[in-house]
């Protein structure tokens with residue numbers, strides 16, 4: 359085969375934001391030999407799965423869009439989830455990616471053998487490709503809490519990512535367990551609209567106030583005629599200042615930027631919650647941004663609605679008709695919502711991924727999931743992850759992250775396409791070096807400053823990108839091939 363004529367076949371797993379991006383980029387290059395496997399029946403990943411009331415993205419909508427497909431039609435500064443899903447549906451069609459997606463097809467295993475990836479679906483179908491891209495998302499395996507009696511509850515009980523739309527909520531007494539970004543959005547949306555709402559909080563959250571700006575027709579027209587206005591929302595001085603402050607704060611828990619954020623959230627609590635007893639219930643005992651920052655324009659206002667009760671006294675057990683607290687009090691409930699988060703360390707699992715010479719990803723990830731610069735894994739040649747472990751997650755646009763990662767992946771794939779090598783993967787030494795530096799830096803971030811969160815691994819070390827975002831942008835510009843093993847056939 360002539361080196362320059364190597365026609366690669368690609369398998370992409372997941373048709374969320376990142377998988378669609380991969381499809382768009384491949385089509386742009388004129389590549390047609392690829393398939394995107396999607397376990398669900400539609401595109402949009404997290405935005406397909408999360409349909410709870412109030413679901414929205416707390417990254418500004420114009421930043422939460424592909425850099426090559428601005429959307430002047432966003433209805434608000436922070437777009438609702440259904441609109442974001444609609445955007446991805448539209449992009450899938452606009453860029454001709456839909457025909458490449460196999461819906462309702464879950465991948466069970468991937469095996470690197472004879473220089474290619476052999477992929478098996480849950481139904482036992484097999485497919486083969488040269489390049490495997492996991493675009494499987496970060497937070498999609500619901501975490502069901504281990505609370506005694508949960509199975510005994512006789513009312514409706516479901517996880518926030520499995521919202522039951524068949525209930526007439528106006529007539530119900532609803533309990534929401536969990537006050538991360540999801541629980542806060544649900545409670546703010548349901549307050550005053552159900553008979554009674556109880557918000558169960560194990561640890562209070564700092565709430566960052568944010569504007570509830572809706573875009574008027576005039577605003578949209580201005581975005582349509584002048585894309586620079588969109589660019590300004592994405593990366594104008596205000597956006598840069600916001601991002602800069604947040605970044606400086608998270609990588610240095612003693613920075614003046616974190617002190618400023620701390621002061622904003624404390625003021626928000628002081629100024630928004632009138633009842634001193636409720637205010638104290640809602641006051642966290644850890645630093646702002648230690649858990650992922652929750653943004654809300656109206657949570658404090660809504661939680662003071664007379665139909666809402668915040669309980670921080672600790673759940674003793676769930677009974678058939680409600681929730682018993684440790685202080686003996688009882689909340690009779692018809693509906694119990696588990697806004698209890700996700701198994702954040704799952705990534706590609708429960709799929710099994712077997713690399714070169716039988717290397718097992720589960721074994722490599724026994725301690726915690728890891729990947730060289732969040733994208734590649736030693737002994738797993740021609741395997742790439744979008745939004746994989748230790749990338750910059752949190753209050754960033756995962757779209758910008760995935761676009762930069764794709765740029766990096768493309769350069770490694772180009773080595774395969776050109777025939778310079780048939781297998782590309784990072785060395786073990788490179789991953790170890792990266793992990794050593796990353797772990798040291800992660801221990802100094804605000805995420806390690808004394809709270810529980812889904813960022814932390816079993817040993818309490820944040821599984822995050824611990825450096826400035828600029829460093830991420832820089833390393834994603836061009837892979838350092840000294841850290842890679844290139845194998846020729």
Ligand code: NAP
Nearest residue numbers: 414415416503536537538539540541560561650697698699
């Ligand atoms: P989360 O941040 O992990 O929060 C889970 C909540 O459930 C916490 O309040 C936790 O309490 C509570 N919880 C868990 N187990 C419990 C138990 N056994 N008993 C009592 N309480 C329990 O989950 P999430 O709110 O679904 O958010 C996950 C992530 O999704 C976010 O951090 C964010 O990255 C993303 N998200 C983003 C948006 C957005 O607007 N962009 C919206 C929603 C979600 P503790 O704090 O005490 O552990």
